[in-house]
Amino acid sequence: MSGPVLIGDAMTGGYGAADILHDCTIAVEKGQIAVIVGPNGAGKSTAMKAVFGMLNIREGQVRLNGRDITKLTPQARVAQGMAFVPQTSNIFPSLTVEENLEMGAFLRRDDFRTTMEQVFDLFPILRDKRRQAAGELSGGQRQQVAVGRALMTQPSVLMLDEPTAGVSPIVMDELFDRIIEVARTGISILMVEQNARQALEIADKGYVLVQGRNRFTDTGQALLADPEVRRSFLGG
Template identity: 50%
Template structure:
C-alpha cells in the first residue's frame, strides 16, 4: 500500500531523513520507534506532505504522492493525527469531526455514526468544546476526525503522549480495533515495548536512517535492540 524508497527529507534546508526505506501493506500495523531526534515524526510528516522533499519517492496504492499537498494526499486515502495541537479547541466535538470531512459536499452521517460507535463518549459529549476535554478524550476526537473519510491508512504520531498511565492501554486497544476493522496503521510511539508487542512489523530509526526492521516480536526479542533502544 505505502512504499517509501530512498527518501531524503527535512525542513527548509535542514535535512533530517537520509535514504529512508519503509513500507506498509494493506491492513498492516507498522510502528516506528527510536531515540528522540531520530526523525520518526518527520517520516510521518513527509508521508502527509508537511516537510521539504529532497529526494527519493513515496507511493501510495501505486500513485506517487511525493511533493503533494496534504489536502491532495487525503484524497488518496491517508489520514493523519499529529502529536500536538490536534483538535480545534473552540469548536465542539461534532464540529471537529465534521472538519474531517471538509473536502466533501456534505458530512457523511454513516461515517459519523461509525465514529460514535468506536468512541461512545464522543457522542455523549458531541456538543462540548473540544478544548475543555481531557487529553485522552481530545486524542479520541483527533482520531475520529482523521477517520471521517474512512482512510485506507491512518498515520498516528505519538498517540499515547501526555496520557495518564491508566489511559495508555485503552488508547492502544482502540488503535488495535481500528486496525482490526481494516484500516492500515503507521504509528510513531514513545511507548516502544507496548507498540512493538501489538504491531505486525516495526522499524527502528537512528539519526534519520534505518537501523533495524523486523516483526514486532522479533525486535522485542533482539538483545541489541532491547539494550540500545528499549531499556533492556
C-alpha cells in the same frame, strides 16, 4: 494489489539544506499497524511528515496504492486517502466534539452520518460528550476526537504522531486497543510512538530509526525479542 499500501522509499531530506532523513524507508501493508520508534532526535516525526508531504525530500519516492505521490501537497494526499493526526494542535478546542468530527468530513459530498456513528461506536465517550466543547475534554478524550476526525475522511491510511503523548498508562492501553480495532477494519496504521515497548507489542511491522536511518526493521514481536534492540532502545 501486491506490495504496501503506503511506502516512503529511500527518503533523503529534511528542513532547508539540512538532511535529517538518510535513505530512510517506511512502509505499511493494508490493515496492518506499522510503528516507528527510536531515540529522541532519530527523525521519527520527520519521516512521518515526509511521507505526508509536509517537507520535501531530495531523494526517494512516496507511493500510495502503487501511485507516485511524491509531489502532491498534504491536502491532495488527504483526498487520495491519507489522514494525519499531529501530536499537538490536533483539535478545534472551541468547537463541540460533533463539530470537530464534521470538520473531518469537509471533503465529502455524501452522507457522513454513518461514519460518525462508527466513530461514536469506537469511542463511546465521544457520543456522551458530542455537544461539549472539545477543549474541555481530558487529554485522552481530545486524542480520541483527533483520531475520530481523521477517520471521518474515510482514509485508507491513518497516520498518528505520538498518539499517547501525555496520557496515563490506562488511557494509553485503551487508545492502543482502539487503534487495533481500526486496523481490523482494513485501514492501515502508520504510527510514531515514544512508548516503544507497548507500541511494538501491537505492531505488525516495526522500524527503529537512528539519526534518520533505518537501524532495525522487522515484525514487532521480533524486535521485542532482539537483544540489541531491547538493550539499546527498550531499556533492557
